[in-house]
Amino acid sequence: MKAAFTEVARDGDARRGVVTTARGEFTTPRFMPVGTKGAVKHLTSADLESLGAQMILANTYHLMLRPGADTVAALGGIHRFADWNGHVLTDSGGYQVFSLSPKVDATGAVFKSTYDGSSHVLTPEKAVEVQALIGADIQMVLDVCPPSVADTGVVRRAVELTSQWAGRGRRAFLDHQDASGRQCQFGIVQGGTDDAMRAESANRIVEIGFDGYAVGGLSVGEDRSSMLHGLDSCMGILPGDQPRYFMGLGDPVGIVEAVARGVDMFDCVLPTRLARHGTVLTDTGRYNLKRAEFAASDDPIDPGWAESPAARWSRGYLRHLLSVGEPTAARIITLHNVGWLLRFMDRLADSISDGCFESFRMEVNETWS
């Protein structure tokens, strides 16, 4: 079913809205914490509820290999599996598979499991079937994601194959009545940072017609201006009454710049991965708690955010736990970083409603650039 986007407020091209699916509603701009293998690292679904997360992303590649899509289905699908009643989006598995240098032909991609070396095939049809078993609210079509630095010929071929696979994936989804009755399927635009190829890809994907649209193959190593250039080349083509999702982006400047161009949804491992390395997100930028200067600091993790879920523990305590490898440190900082980014999205949404998005955007650029 189509993911309906209802605009609540707008400031320039930045928009605040509500997306409606079979499950219910989620608000945008929305950041999805990443639960790679069915859990956001160090957090439970109870934690995500208390953080007000609304929506998470789970990785098809990992879940299809362990515990297997059939097992997730047997355990009631991803929502019952993780006991999470908010929204879930599953990627197609393509991104991980392409990072493994698979054998690709027109049919699909053959890759080896990182778990046991066994051989697996991912095709557009298989991606639909696997994601139907996992049972997220939104599934992604299988695309071809070229490296950030790739010859024009490689990008060209990725755009072509992405379009062909999008057509096949869409037909497979619509033919799968159980999936199409309760899930949405998003298309993915490729085209590297080449204007013409991005626009062509966007047009061909929109022509096929999906329940929402994602921008893929960006934020994969290119610099920010190239990334935004690539985004600019296709955003105008994506329908305004459907959600737009920038895959794999999670830094504050990237998010605010993408929102300025009309993007609604984001996911990234950044806040959780940084947390495990001791890096803390705050309104005044990020810092690493492992630095010696914090050894005897009784200050809270983020003096600018008294309501942080980590506010009660001192920097000195957290630095100690990090330095001796206690998992409690990763947990506490993960709670903070995910909470901080969700609050950042709320502030972003408020700036749109309040008509001061441009000043928020400037502040974020100044703080984080």
Next chain:
Amino acid sequence: MKAAFTEVARDGDARRGVVTTARGEFTTPRFMPVGTKGAVKHLTSADLESLGAQMILANTYHLMLRPGADTVAALGGIHRFADWNGHVLTDSGGYQVFSLSPKVDATGAVFKSTYDGSSHVLTPEKAVEVQALIGADIQMVLDVCPPSVADTGVVRRAVELTSQWAGRGRRAFLDHQDASGRQCQFGIVQGGTDDAMRAESANRIVEIGFDGYAVGGLSVGEDRSSMLHGLDSCMGILPGDQPRYFMGLGDPVGIVEAVARGVDMFDCVLPTRLARHGTVLTDTGRYNLKRAEFAASDDPIDPGWAESPAARWSRGYLRHLLSVGEPTAARIITLHNVGWLLRFMDRLADSISDGCFESFRMEVNETWS
């Protein structure tokens, strides 16, 4: 100050009570989860509050090396450090030090840090000073803990040195006005599994006079009947109006048998360590969640305990998280195991109040032996 023990109920020698310290009260029989380096692994103080833990143990050896007792003191002492307002007991550091084969003479023990190989000295006086800086509610005197299998001569010497050190440690504590004004100090009985030496050690430690008494050097590898034999040899000597603490014991049968002999307090890494390996404690015994039979099980972690903090997630989900190494699994199972053991202690306490301790004891022995 003396830790006053007030008896609330008794059934045979098993007793239920309240211990009063400068901080306030905790109830007994009491199990202390172990926060080795200032945190119970995978848990925060907020978790321990929600589990109703009342009291935790922290390890002097680890905290004196990282972040250092001075740093804990600079950060407000262990309670502010971990932001935990319940009770805290610190061991003396002796147990860890003796596991490192230190050079021991009448003065104290010289050992090397496991962190960086640097050389450190622990004396009875130093143990008092370090624990005063850490600032727990109860500190333990430095004792000499021989291996479970040791020649009579080694045990004899341990008893002798333990007594000498107890005298010095007690004087140092009483001379340390800040410590003795707000902390309690417990003595430790040694003597291996030898009747006469245990009794002698108990008599000499009680003669010195502490704020509470611990039985040390048991549950270190000997079989259960030897352990209980050792316990029997000294329990009658320990004053009834003060708390009695069995160090390092945490299995259900061991606890119930020690309570049957009048023990009030326990600590052990068992519930937390087992959790990290996937072993779950339940009323019908323990089981390992990694077993293949649980792969597609939608049953809760412990069908006999609907209120488990882990009840909402299925065995299949937890098994999956364990098998792919997600830290969320260790967290959820740790919450369950610690919660289960605290509830076990509550049930034990109720059985004493209800005059049915013997049937509870029999049930526990049947389930866990």
